Amino acid sequence: MTKEGPPIELDVILKQLGAFGKFNIINYGLMLIPIFLAGMYGSVFVFEATDINYRCKIKECEGLNNSEWLVNAIPVKNDELAKCSRYSLKDNASSDESCNADAFDRTNQLKCDELVYSDEDSAVRDFNLGCQDWKRTLIGTVRNSGLFISLPLTGIISDRFGRKRALVMAALMSGIFGLARSFSVSYVMMLILEFFESALGGGINSTSFVLAVELVAPKGRVLGTTVLNLISTLGMMSLPAFSWWFQDWRKLLRIIYTPAILVFSYLWLLNESVRWLLSKGRNVEAAEILLKAAKMNNVDISEELNPLYKLEVKSDTQEVKKEEIDDDKAKVSTFKQVIRSRVIRTRVCMCSFLWITCTFVYYGLSINSVSLGGNKYMNFMLVSFMDIPGSILCLIVLDRFGRKKILSIFYIMSACLCICQSFVPEDPKWLSLALYLSGKLCIVVAYSSLYIYVSEVFPTSVRQSLLATCSSLGRVGSTLAPLTPLLALYSNNLPAILFGTLALVASGMVLILPETINMPLPDTIEAAEQLATRS
Structure with a gap:
């Protein structure tokens, strides 16, 4: 070992x-x-x-038996009562006017005092x-x-x-x-x-x-x-x-x-x-788990391929403790070595940007789905459902065509679909919804591929730390995504255009990274760096 x-x-x-x-x-x-x-x-x-x-x-009218006065007191937009504004009451309005149209000044709108x-x-x-x-x-x-x-x-x-x-x-x-x-x-x-x-x-x-x-x-x-x-x-x-x-x-x-x-x-x-x-360096524990797995799977591990089995039989407690102590000392500088590696540093930055794009587009499309026409619960379920064919598609294509090609292609497709959806007229609604769902499908494939890809380009000793670093920095996207509905207050097309633009940039960035299809997980920094030479 x-x-x-x-x-x-x-x-x-x-x-x-x-x-x-x-x-x-x-x-x-x-x-x-x-x-x-x-x-x-x-x-x-x-x-x-x-x-x-x-x-x-409208305090002056709330006690009335009917609600016909609402259209007199509150502006109507797109066949719906305005949520946050009302008409002011005329100074000369008398209490016997029963909140009819003559009681309100339709040229003067006020913000709500109470809701x-x-x-x-x-x-x-x-x-x-x-x-x-x-x-x-x-x-x-x-x-x-x-x-x-x-x-x-x-x-x-x-x-x-x-x-x-x-x-x-x-x-x-x-x-x-x-x-x-x-x-x-x-x-x-x-x-x-x-x-x-x-x-x-x-x-x-x-x-x-x-x-x-x-x-x-x-x-x-x-x-x-x-x-x-x-x-x-x-x-x-x-x-x-x-x-x-x-x-x-x-x-x-x-x-x-x-x-x-x-x-x-x-x-x-x-x-x-x-x-x-x-x-x-906890070799005996690892050997015990592997032997348990072999027993449960009804598999006999060949001894010539299993140094862990020999270690588990021959090592005594003192030797294991000494190995653990030596291993802990060796690992102290591992993260420093990662920081000093230009290849790994660059890879962390690029993977983080890819993650930002995925989270921003993925969560942005999910969150904005409740604003689509129709039942908000069904819309959210339908948009979420696109993760299933997206994950299955990822399973079919990722091992066949490689990580880089799939990531780049589906970023591009997601970008094109999001941008196109923003320019499609509301009628027919099915066309806009179809483009919206297709855009979500493509970003799901990219997101699923990214999780696997990032896990494969970093060494074992710091794999989750670096994956967490990329994922954490990538959460800039999911942090900003809940705010995108506010952009729709200015223009309904803005969120989709923003999603598409970011995905387009990410598609080009993928091409610089190494391919990892069917390669063993790198266990050392040197092995992780060498992935670039094997692409």
Whole structure:
């Protein structure tokens, strides 16, 4: 066993064990639960503070038995009453005019002093956020800004203390703060709990994907991560269904966050990443897991391909402890070496920009879907559903055509579809919706491919830390995405044009990066750097 990391035979051993034997299926099955929950948590703010109907309160008229006076007191725009403005009452209006047209000055509009809300459930009504769209969209921005903390934090915990502990911590924090948020008594309290939930619990996805990538041989990576993507999509589609059913955002939070507390049991149920254990010199533990996997999968590992088996038999406790101490000393400078590598630094910057593009376009299209015509719950489910064919398409093409080509092509297609959709007339509506959904499909393929690709270009010892760095910087996109509905107040085309422009830039940037199809995961910095020479 070298001090540089796991032996190159590890991928051969994983191949012998099989991509999806009983051991792999059980571990993947356990990861599906937090992945499903994370699929809901990522967009729950859309239904916590969904926009609802409201109007100005006209104190002079509210006591009347009929509502015919509303069109006299409130401006009508696009066959709907204005939400935030009213006509002023004439100075000479008498109380017996019953709020008819003569009682109001239609040349003078005023901002609302007080609002009357519909019976729809939303934090907008509970905390009186009407006519303050910036406060409503700020909830999503604050939530996603917490990911700047959680992703690096989870990455550090994962690389230092293990993937399993990082996953448990993230799920537990999500559950605690999500449940607490359901008892919010003010807008500020809601914002604070929203931030801390994502700041301490937002690393569920990244940790699960790293565990999945490290669990199987190269040929099984795409299929494994595709399964996780599909389950995450089912979680996202379940969110509007639950919201539509309960019609109570507080009850919704209590229902979806309670299961996250149960993930604490994974400390005993889930197996740690063998690759991570080997990178830390914990060879006996790694050997035990591999032998357990072989037994569960009914596979006999060839001894000539299995130095881990020999190590597990011949090593005594003192030798293992000494190796762990030596390995810890060797790893102290690993991150410094990464920073000094120009190739790795450049790769981190470029992957971060690709991630910004994916999150901005992906979440931007999802969030803006509730503003499309028709039922907002069905629209969100339909846009979320596009993740399923997108993930399946990724499975079909990624191992056939390579990472670079697929990323570049689907960034370009997403850009073209988004820009075209912005110039298509509203009628017929099906055409605009078809372009919108197709744009989402393409960015899903790019996003799914990016998760796999970024996991393959960095060394094992700092893989999750660097993946978390890229993902964290990439959250600039998801932090800004909730604000894009505000752009539509100036022009309906602005969000789509912005999405398309950013995707177009990303498509060209992909071509500079190395190809990783069917290559072993790099375990050292040197191996990661050499990927560029093999492209």
